Amino acid sequence: MIWNRAMETLPREELKELQLRRLKEVVARVAARVPFYRRRFAEVGVAPDDIRSLEDLPRLPFTRKSDLRDHYPYGLLAVPREECVRLHASSGTRGKPTVVAYTRQDVATWAEVIARSIGCAGGRPGDVLHNAYGYGLFTGGLGLHYGAELMGQTVVPASGGFTQRQVELIVDLGANGLCCTPSYALQIAETMREMGVDPEKLALRYGIFGAEPWTEAMRRQIESELHLDAVDIYGLSEIIGPGVACECAEAKAGAHIFEDHFLPEVVDPETGEVLPPGATGELVLTTLTKEAMPLIRYRTGDISSLAYEPCRCGRTTVRMTRIVGRSDDMLIIRGVNVFPSEVEDVLVSAPELSGHYRIVLTREGPLDRMTVEVEANDTFVRRLAPPGEPLPSDHPALREVTERVRKQLVERLRVSAELRVLPPRSIPRPQGKAVRVLDQRGGVSSAGR
Ligand SMILES: [Zn+2]
Numbered sequence: 001m002i003w004n005r006a007m008e009t010l011p012r013e014e015l016k017e018l019q020l021r022r023l024k025e026v027v028a029r030v031a032a033r034v035p036f037y038r039r040r041f042a043e044v045g046v047a048p049d050d051i052r053s054l055e056d057l058p059r060l061p062f063t064r065k066s067d068l069r070d071h072y073p074y075g076l077l078a079v080p081r082e083e084c085v086r087l088h089a090s091s092g093t094r095g096k097p098t099v100v101a102y103t104r105q106d107v108a109t110w111a112e113v114i115a116r117s118i119g120c121a122g123g124r125p126g127d128v129l130h131n132a133y134g135y136g137l138f139t140g141g142l143g144l145h146y147g148a149e150l151m152g153q154t155v156v157p158a159s160g161g162f163t164q165r166q167v168e169l170i171v172d173l174g175a176n177g178l179c180c181t182p183s184y185a186l187q188i189a190e191t192m193r194e195m196g197v198d199p200e201k202l203a204l205r206y207g208i209f210g211a212e213p214w215t216e217a218m219r220r221q222i223e224s225e226l227h228l229d230a231v232d233i234y235g236l237s238e239i240i241g242p243g244v245a246c247e248c249a250e251a252k253a254g255a256h257i258f259e260d261h262f263l264p265e266v267v268d269p270e271t272g273e274v275l276p277p278g279a280t281g282e283l284v285l286t287t288l289t290k291e292a293m294p295l296i297r298y299r300t301g302d303i304s305s306l307a308y309e310p311c312r313c314g315r316t317t318v319r320m321t322r323i324v325g326r327s328d329d330m331l332i333i334r335g336v337n338v339f340p341s342e343v344e345d346v347l348v349s350a351p352e353l354s355g356h357y358r359i360v361l362t363r364e365g366p367l368d369r370m371t372v373e374v375e376a377n378d379t380f381v382r383r384l385a386p387p388g389e390p391l392p393s394d395h396p397a398l399r400e401v402t403e404r405v406r407k408q409l410v411e412r413l414r415v416s417a418e419l420r421v422l423p424p425r426s427i428p429r430p431q432g433k434a435v436r437v438l439d440q441r442g443g444v445s446s447a448g449r
Pocket of ligand 1 (some may be wrong): 041247248250251291311312313315
């Protein structure tokens with residue numbers, strides 16, 4: 001269903017008028033209330049009155065994650081702290097976490113865009129929604145929660161962990177929708193198999209998956225294992241949390257950005273130059289309606305492209321293609337740019353393997369060495385050895401899979417790689433965001449989110 005038909009199907013000319021009006025308002029507001037922006041605008045010599053059309057947007061300076069860290073915790077607020085009803089924070093891999101704040105209106109806006117997202121996925125009022133995103137400082141759990149309540153769904157606030165118990169709840173309470181990270185969805189499917197639960201007999205119709213990168217191949221795997229429509233939800237805590245954009249179940253071809261609240265651009269990650277529609281680059285977002293912590297031209301670090309073609313679902317909003325990587329997730333291996341999502345794409349298309357993998361980077365003399373560890377799935381293992389027996393490493397079938405997938409990896413990545421096929425469940429399972437890269441090269445920078 002289309003939750004907010006008026007806004008989600010607004011003719012583009014009217015949408016652009018609305019965006020311009022809101023852009024002028026937010027620029028004037030941050031210039032008046034946030035010293036950081038007042039200073040930054042002065043540095044580039046632009047005043048709020050200079051913004052006369054959407055084409056003037058690139059005159060405004062970028063905001064970066066480091067700006068949030070530098071003004072930790074309250075330095076970028078555009079309202080008194082007392083007017084904020086909620087704080088969230090994203091994990092700080094280096095130093096302090098990034099703190100974000102919401103006014104009562106921001107929380108309402110967030111619930112609105114989440115209700116739209118659930119509608120995109122095929123959710124309806126009255127559904128039971130099993131929410132296995134983590135509740136807490138992370139925006140996933142509470143974000144989905146309030147949007148589902150706004151829509152009039154029955155929310156099961158399962159949060160992460162205790163997968164057997166999650167499966168029992170999904171079965172007993174009759175979940176129609178499932179929200180979690182895509183890797184956790186696969187873990188739920190695996191646990192269902194172990195418990196003898198047949199997903200085909202469940203009431204599940206749709207899954208809303210996000211908070212980590214995933215691939216089309218992984219979508220096919222989740223959909224076939226859980227018997228539901230799997231859509232990608234996009235967001236980041238700095239902008240609002242999940243609900244910046246969501247794919248529609250009709251097309252499953254890129255996430256509709258809720259453009260009346262978030263104004264997107266795609267720029268060259270190196271030069272910052274705005275790229276034409278359809279070009280791949282770094283997604284940049286301006287919040288048009290946020291009160292507590294509006295951000296102007298925020299560099300998301302996510303690599304994507306924008307598709308303005310009309311969608312068969314009837315929504316008129318632009319779609320962002322699946323994230324192909326992060327400017328800071330990008331691994332440089334022997335001088336070649338490699339995104340973990342490319343590795344994943346190859347692995348999940350092999351029917352003998354499970355979706356769980358890990359990239360281990362080491363150094364041999366001056367050369368980087370990449371080893372991809374991946375698990376065989378149960379079906380394949382049953383062909384190789386009797387139950388309970390160790391995996392015979394010299395089995396011809398195992399050697400064949402290892403060599404075939406290794407060749408595919410090398411072809412796709414254009415860099416040499418080793419492959420180790422391990423027994424099922426031997427790679428540590430992520431409960432929240434997956435740890436996909438183990439960089440043991442030392443002194444070489446490469447980082448996750
Ligand atoms: Zn659509």
